[in-house]
Amino acid sequence: MAHEMTKKQAVVRMIGFGAASAAVYGAIFYFSNPITEMFSRGGVYAAMPIATVFLVSYVHGGFASNLWTALGINARQPAKTLQPAATKRPEVRATLNA
Amino acid sequence: MDVALDTLKFIDLSTSSIIFLFIVGFIGGLVSGFIGSGGAFVLTPGMMSLGVPGTVAVASNMCHKFPKALVGAIKRFRYGQVDIKLGLVMAVSAGVGVQVGIKLQRMILEKWGQSGSNLYVSLSFVAVLVLVGGYVFYDAMTADKGGKPKAGATLAQRLQKLEIWPMMTFKTAGVRISMWFTIPVGFATGMLAATIAVGGFVGVPGMIYVIGASGLVASATELVIAFVMGLGGTINWAMHGMVDIRLTVIILAGSLLGVQLGAIGTTLVKESMIKFVMGSIMLIVAISRGLAVPKYLAELGVMDVAPETVAIMDKASFLIMCAALTFGAVIILGSMYKARKANAKQDREAFGQA
Numbered sequence: 001m002a003h004e005m006t007k008k009q010a011v012v013r014m015i016g017f018g019a020a021s022a023a024v025y026g027a028i029f030y031f032s033n034p035i036t037e038m039f040s041r042g043g044v045y046a047a048m049p050i051a052t053v054f055l056v057s058y059v060h061g062g063f064a065s066n067l068w069t070a071l072g073i074n075a076r077q078p079a080k081t082l083q084p085a086a087t088k089r090p091e092v093r094a095t096l097n098a
Numbered sequence: 099m100d101v102a103l104d105t106l107k108f109i110d111l112s113t114s115s116i117i118f119l120f121i122v123g124f125i126g127g128l129v130s131g132f133i134g135s136g137g138a139f140v141l142t143p144g145m146m147s148l149g150v151p152g153t154v155a156v157a158s159n160m161c162h163k164f165p166k167a168l169v170g171a172i173k174r175f176r177y178g179q180v181d182i183k184l185g186l187v188m189a190v191s192a193g194v195g196v197q198v199g200i201k202l203q204r205m206i207l208e209k210w211g212q213s214g215s216n217l218y219v220s221l222s223f224v225a226v227l228v229l230v231g232g233y234v235f236y237d238a239m240t241a242d243k244g245g246k247p248k249a250g251a252t253l254a255q256r257l258q259k260l261e262i263w264p265m266m267t268f269k270t271a272g273v274r275i276s277m278w279f280t281i282p283v284g285f286a287t288g289m290l291a292a293t294i295a296v297g298g299f300v301g302v303p304g305m306i307y308v309i310g311a312s313g314l315v316a317s318a319t320e321l322v323i324a325f326v327m328g329l330g331g332t333i334n335w336a337m338h339g340m341v342d343i344r345l346t347v348i349i350l351a352g353s354l355l356g357v358q359l360g361a362i363g364t365t366l367v368k369e370s371m372i373k374f375v376m377g378s379i380m381l382i383v384a385i386s387r388g389l390a391v392p393k394y395l396a397e398l399g400v401m402d403v404a405p406e407t408v409a410i411m412d413k414a415s416f417l418i419m420c421a422a423l424t425f426g427a428v429i430i431l432g433s434m435y436k437a438r439k440a441n442a443k444q445d446r447e448a449f450g451q452a
Binding site: 032045 | 100102104107108161162164165168169173177329337339342346351354355358361362365437441
């Protein structure tokens with residue numbers, strides 16, 4: 001099972017993914033007209049919007065996931081059961097069965 | 099390197115339209131992450147109200163739908179809620195349903211024109227949503243305190259007992275059922291997707307009541323179906339050059355935040371809450387679509403309605419649709435907040451006892 005991320009780790013990852021997401025969005029909107037025109041040419045150009053949304057879903061999806069973790073909004077694991085309080089096991093003594 | 103865009107196809111984006119699309123994307127994503135579908139029915143008319151042509155609105159909406167579904171499906175897969183095999187079997191039969199649905203739509207369009215086609219779409223909306231949504235709502239309201247459906251032999255349990263070759267086992271859903279019962283559910287999902295663009299309103303209840311999956315697994319698995327169908331649809335639309343990437347990525351910015359929050363929400367609330375939200379949204383959307391029926395009857399010359407009344411009903415129809423989505427989002431966020439508080443209290447008490 002994957003280990004649970006701490007809030008600090010989530011914040012670091014959120015900043016990383018957030019910067020990547022901002023860069024992708026910045027590029028799309030800085031060149032919005034040529035990109036929109038090129039992506040709507042049809043035919044093989046269809047691969048471009050599809051590849052872009054996969055990229056956006058990775059970087060912005062990563063940002064979103066870490067944002068909620070950083071804010072302390074986490075899923076509750078269904079199989080979560082309380083471990084019984086540890087009892088002190090009797091010490092094992094070496095015995096000689098001669 | 100500035101390029102002029104075709105103004106007939108692509109709108110000028112204002113700050114208010116960007117904010118509108120982001121917010122609707124977030125709310126739609128939240129509802130999708132929680133119940134497996136939703137949001138699309140508001141986004142397409144929402145974009146059209148901004149001046150986006152119908153085909154570009156449908157294409158851009160679909161292009162945002164499949165990556166959103168993918169992210170939601172991955173998230174819920176990590177929680178052990180997705181049955182990939184069931185999703186793929188459903189997606190294949192839904193693909194056939196979509197093709198038949200499109201053919202049926204074309205036949206109606208040829209025979210009765212645009213108004214006849216619109217009337218067919220609205221009536222299908224109302225009939226399916228009232229019947230299925232009503233049942234989902236009733237089931238949620240009669241669930242026990244733990245959120246589980248009431249005991250008794252259900253249709254799904256009876257169907258599972260019928261040994262008709264080939265039998266299929268869906269491990270995550272915990273179901274063994276004949277393939278001949280899964281195909282009609284997938285087919286109907288596709289038919290509805292082609293007609294009203296929200297196949298999940300039949301897919302999720304179908305997986306619950308016909309196949310026998312839990313509400314949690316059904317709503318999570320619907321995201322796999324939405325991904326496969328959305329990707330297929332997007333390839334088709336993009337090859338015709340109909341995707342406005344600017345609209346798609348703005349909606350995606352909101353919906354990727356929402357879909358993950360909705361997915362987290364499913365692990366916090368009672369299972370019946372998923373059915374409650376779904377049933378409520380379906381019934382409210384049914385009212386909204388019902389308001390559109392007189393307009394099409396008037397266009398076909400079956401009924402006399404003043405143009406002013408039609409305009410008011412059109413506006414009311416769109417506002418009620420937005421209200422359905424907002425209502426769903428408020429219920430989801432409210433129940434998540436309550437569940438988090440209750441869980442925190444429970445954990446504190448358990449910690450105190452330990």
